[in-house]
Amino acid sequence: MTSVETLSNGPLFGLPLPDLWFGLLFFIFGTFLFLDGFDFGVGALFATRDDGGEREQLLAAIGPFWDGNEVWLVVFGGALFAAFPAVYANLFSRHYLLMFAILGALILRGLAPEMYEQRHDEAWTRWWGRAFVAGSLVTPFCLGMFTANWLVGATTLVTLPGVLVGLTVVALTVVDGVAFLRLKTRGDLRADLQSDGYRALASYLVLVVLTLAGLYALAPGLRATMRSPLVLGLVGLTLVLAAGYALATRRDRYYAAFAATAGLVFSLVAVVARLLYPSIDPAAGLTVDAAIVPTLSLNLMSIGAALLLPLVFVYFVVLYSAFSGPVEAGESY
Amino acid sequence: MVDPVVASRLQFALTTIVHIVFPVVSMGLAPFLVYFTWKDIRTGTPVYEQLRRFWTRIFAVSFVVGTVTGIVLEFEFGTNFAAFATTAGPLFGGPLAVEGMMAFMLEATFLGVFVFGRERVGDALYMVSAVAVGLGTWLSAIWILIANSWMQTPRGYELVVENGQRVVHLVDPVAAYLNPRFFWMFVHMQNASVEAVSLAMAGVAAYFVFRHHVWDRPVEHVDFWETTLKIALVGLLITAPLQVIHGDMYARHVYETQPQKFAAMEAVWETDSYVPEYLIAFPTGLQDIVDPRAKDIFGFGIPGGASWLASGGDPQATIRGLEEFEGPQPPVAVVFWSFRIMVALGFWFVTLAFWSGYRWFRGELFEDDLLHKALMGSAPLGVLAIELGWVVTEVGRQPWIIQGEMKTAQGVSPGITGAEATATLLGFAVVYLGLLTLYGYVVTRIVRAGPPTGADLVSVTDAETSSPGVGADD
Numbered sequence: 001m002t003s004v005e006t007l008s009n010g011p012l013f014g015l016p017l018p019d020l021w022f023g024l025l026f027f028i029f030g031t032f033l034f035l036d037g038f039d040f041g042v043g044a045l046f047a048t049r050d051d052g053g054e055r056e057q058l059l060a061a062i063g064p065f066w067d068g069n070e071v072w073l074v075v076f077g078g079a080l081f082a083a084f085p086a087v088y089a090n091l092f093s094r095h096y097l098l099m100f101a102i103l104g105a106l107i108l109r110g111l112a113p114e115m116y117e118q119r120h121d122e123a124w125t126r127w128w129g130r131a132f133v134a135g136s137l138v139t140p141f142c143l144g145m146f147t148a149n150w151l152v153g154a155t156t157l158v159t160l161p162g163v164l165v166g167l168t169v170v171a172l173t174v175v176d177g178v179a180f181l182r183l184k185t186r187g188d189l190r191a192d193l194q195s196d197g198y199r200a201l202a203s204y205l206v207l208v209v210l211t212l213a214g215l216y217a218l219a220p221g222l223r224a225t226m227r228s229p230l231v232l233g234l235v236g237l238t239l240v241l242a243a244g245y246a247l248a249t250r251r252d253r254y255y256a257a258f259a260a261t262a263g264l265v266f267s268l269v270a271v272v273a274r275l276l277y278p279s280i281d282p283a284a285g286l287t288v289d290a291a292i293v294p295t296l297s298l299n300l301m302s303i304g305a306a307l308l309l310p311l312v313f314v315y316f317v318v319l320y321s322a323f324s325g326p327v328e329a330g331e332s333y
Numbered sequence: 334m335v336d337p338v339v340a341s342r343l344q345f346a347l348t349t350i351v352h353i354v355f356p357v358v359s360m361g362l363a364p365f366l367v368y369f370t371w372k373d374i375r376t377g378t379p380v381y382e383q384l385r386r387f388w389t390r391i392f393a394v395s396f397v398v399g400t401v402t403g404i405v406l407e408f409e410f411g412t413n414f415a416a417f418a419t420t421a422g423p424l425f426g427g428p429l430a431v432e433g434m435m436a437f438m439l440e441a442t443f444l445g446v447f448v449f450g451r452e453r454v455g456d457a458l459y460m461v462s463a464v465a466v467g468l469g470t471w472l473s474a475i476w477i478l479i480a481n482s483w484m485q486t487p488r489g490y491e492l493v494v495e496n497g498q499r500v501v502h503l504v505d506p507v508a509a510y511l512n513p514r515f516f517w518m519f520v521h522m523q524n525a526s527v528e529a530v531s532l533a534m535a536g537v538a539a540y541f542v543f544r545h546h547v548w549d550r551p552v553e554h555v556d557f558w559e560t561t562l563k564i565a566l567v568g569l570l571i572t573a574p575l576q577v578i579h580g581d582m583y584a585r586h587v588y589e590t591q592p593q594k595f596a597a598m599e600a601v602w603e604t605d606s607y608v609p610e611y612l613i614a615f616p617t618g619l620q621d622i623v624d625p626r627a628k629d630i631f632g633f634g635i636p637g638g639a640s641w642l643a644s645g646g647d648p649q650a651t652i653r654g655l656e657e658f659e660g661p662q663p664p665v666a667v668v669f670w671s672f673r674i675m676v677a678l679g680f681w682f683v684t685l686a687f688w689s690g691y692r693w694f695r696g697e698l699f700e701d702d703l704l705h706k707a708l709m710g711s712a713p714l715g716v717l718a719i720e721l722g723w724v725v726t727e728v729g730r731q732p733w734i735i736q737g738e739m740k741t742a743q744g745v746s747p748g749i750t751g752a753e754a755t756a757t758l759l760g761f762a763v764v765y766l767g768l769l770t771l772y773g774y775v776v777t778r779i780v781r782a783g784p785p786t787g788a789d790l791v792s793v794t795d796a797e798t799s800s801p802g803v804g805a806d807d
Contacts, residue, residue: 004504004505004506008504063445063448063449064445064446064448064449064450065445067396067397067400067441067444067445068438068441068442068444068445070400070404070441071400071433071437071438071441071442073404074403074404074407074433074437075430075433075434075437075438077404077407077408077411077429077433078407078426078429078430078431078432078433078434079430079433081407081410081411081418081422081425081426081429081430082422082426082427082429082430082431083426083430085418085419085421085422085423085425085426086419086422088410088411088418088422088426089410089411089415089416089418089419089422089746090415090419091411092408092411092412092415093411093412093413093415093746093747093748093749094748096412096746096748096749096753096757097753097756097757099408099411099412100412100757100760103404103405103408104760104764106401106404107401107402107405107764107768110397110400110401111397111398111401111768111771114393114394114397114775115771115775118775118778293422293423293426294423294500294502294503296502296503296504296506297423297424297426297427297502297503300427300503300506301427301430301431304427304430304431304434304435305430305434308431308434308435308438309434311435311438311439312434312438312442315438315439315442315443315465316442318442318443318446318458319442319443319445319446322445322446322450322453322454322458323445323449323450323453328452331449331452
């Protein structure tokens with residue numbers, strides 16, 4: 001039992017594990033938002049397409065990916081439970097109705113494409129198409145609301161920062177969806193998406209400014225951190241990446257635009273994490289150091305994550321390289 | 334308005350009862366899909382390609398519904414059982430996180446390759462993806478059952494009071510995660526999943542075989558359904574007897590580790606020896622007929638049977654009655670009947686397996702119309718038996734959420750209101766009813782449409798022409 005004793009005595013290799021887990025948690029959340037974000041964005045763009053063939057292409061584009069992407073949210077929930085159980089419990093029970101709105105919307109989003117493909121009569125596809133769009137819009141909106149309420153320590157369901165961040169996240173997923181679809185489609189559809197990309201990017205930037213202004217005005221506790229070099233730097237990075245996205249979209253550099261999107265998503269998530277730290281649940285007054293799980297569990301989880309996450313990375317490389325390039329004729333959902 | 338504690342318990346029961354159907358289908362189908370994929374790749378016989386593609390469609394739909402209903406469960410510990418999550422989190426959260434990273438990720442990513450990628454990847458990677466998906470479903474079960482079995486037989490921890498809240502501290506991870514219940518649960522559940530899927534496959538196949546051979550209403554691709562029936566029966570012949578054998582050992586283990594649950598399974602109130610295994614039992618007074626905890630019960634059954642079961646062969650053995658444990662007691666009648674019906678179904682499946690095996694041996698498998706009817710009627714019963722088994726496990730553990738440590742009522746989130754909990758309970762009742770209806774509808778459509786055919790089959794077109802596959806591996 002000496003090994004258990006070693007693992008119970010202090011953090012592995014003396015690493016600052018609570019902070020690393022805080023970072024890892026937001027990395028997982030960011031990965032989810034980037035990957036499933038393009039699925040949501042494709043769902044939003046689905047509403048702008050009337051042609052059955054084009055709609056089919058949109059569904060085929062996300063077909064092999066969305067389920068794996070959504071698992072990042074499962075891992076986020078599991079990691080939060082394992083590393084910060086009190087935060088998992090407080091946060092999710094405090095935002096009870098919002099959590100179930102997210103879960104309900106995810107059910108709709110996951111089910112709708114599967115149903116859409118079952119029958120080809122008009123009423124059926126129209127309604128499941130609408131369900132797909134609704135699920136794809138409501139999920140990121142509620143996730144944004146949840147994140148903002150978490151950050152400002154709100155205990156009510158609807159708050160102004162919540163609505164602003166909700167809309168910001170929706171715009172970001174559309175930016176993401178366009179970048180992804182430009183990789184996965186050809187011809188007219190690919191060309192048409194260019195202007196959708198510009199519009200979504202412009203909305204995103206406007207909403208980011210509004211959100212930052214709103215937070216600065218409404219959450220005095222965050223002001224000092226918002227003026228910190230790191231946060232200002234991340235906002236600056238967002239502007240640079242947005243310019244890069246616009247340029248790459250104009251020059252049909254599909255991978256560059258997609259990479260810029262990843263940068264945008266992780267910048268936003270990093271801002272949220274920085275504003276939150278060193279607290280992890282302001283409404284409950286919990287800090288990272290207070291909420292972290294006891295040492296033995298923490299060390300075991302760290303070993304588990306260090307071994308497993310690289311494997312997960314390999315799975316995603318296999319999946320995305322198997323389905324690289326545009327959707328082929330004859331491929332469907 | 335329902336009390337938040339009652340509403341949360343009902344909601345968790347509802348969401349797990351619905352969810353478990355889909356993992357059962359994926360875990361049970363996994364070994365079959367690995368076999369079909371292997372045979373398809375090795376032999377190139379059209380029927381194996383048909384089997385692989387047909388059952389993959391069912392698997393994919395089940396997986397989608399399983400994903401969306403499973404995420405609900407992962408978040409429900411936080412939303413509805415926050416006090417439990419805070420107390421047990423340091424020990425209980427780890428397995429859930431590892432399940433996500435180790436199992437669910439493997440399954441969900443390779444499922445993309447497995448369902449959509451036949452034309453895009455080579456045979457080797459395709460085979461790997463089939464195995465990865467199957468392995469993912471089973472690894473998932475390991476971690477979920479580690480978490481659940483710890484609630485049944487908690488080990489390897491100490492309770493520490495932190496800020497007025499009881500918190501479980503992990504002390505001995507091996508004792509906690511390889512707790513005595515885990516092994517039995519895993520064996521019993523995985524075997525049951527394969528058994529339930531074998532029954533469902535056999536039932537569906539029996540319908541088409543019956544229509545073709547007995548009713549004389551020709552079915553296209555009857556050979557596909559005949560092969561399905563035979564493969565499903567092999568699965569049933571292997572799993573059904575095993576399920577009864579380790580079920581018996583599992584029951585004895587429950588008596589040793591959770592005597593209160595065992596007493597509820599057998600409706601034993603007073604500690605006694607030579608306790609009969611009731612086949613049926615009911616309250617003697619009419620006024621008690623709806624009281625699941627009625628103590629004056631009349632029943633008849635096998636003399637000494639329950640003692641025999643608990644002790645592993647001694648009909649004189651003493652069984653501790655429910656009166657010995659401080660109240661409240663679990664709703665005994667629910668546990669008692671669920672256990673009985675599950676066991677009866679288990680024996681019925683063995684009968685069905687041997688009956689089919691005998692007919693097959695005699696070369697009369699496609700002619701016995703009574704057997705076909707029995708198989709058709711039994712198609713959903715394997716899943717029913719699993720649900721009942723989980724009712725025994727979970728309701729039988731009540732009033733505890735962590736056996737002997739924490740009551741379920743203490744585990745509910747303190748902050749949620751009756752209105753919130755009632756609203757989500759009603760929401761789930763409606764949504765999940767719709768979900769089950771849609772799932773049933775889609776699976777029925779897939780079955781009606783039958784296996785993919787003719788020119789659509791790769792194994793046929795490959796043999797006839799050597800046209801390059803569209804977009805394959807470029």
